[in-house]
Amino acid sequence: MWREQNNQLTRDFQFTDFSEAFAFMTRVALIAEKMDHHPWWSNVYNQVTIKLSTHDAGNTVTEKDRTLAGAIDALIH
Secondary structure (H helix, E strand, O other): OOEEEOOEEEEEEEOOOHHHHHHHHHHHHHHHHHHOOOOEEEEEOOEEEEEEOEHHHOOEOOHHHHHHHHHHHHHHO
16 A cells, blocks of 8 residues: 655565566656656565655655556556
């Protein structure tokens, strides 16, 4: 589940291995590029952490972040 803290939506994802995690990141990257809204993220082996905030809205959570979070969730459901 996404959690809102420090003016960011944050979620951790865990996959079976690095290839699955990287494939997920690739799918997210394509959506983010299409939306022109890019996440902060990190990846270590099978774990991906994504943080969303809108820079041009003063680094706060906006509808743009919630929309991207929903699109990301749709990738794993």
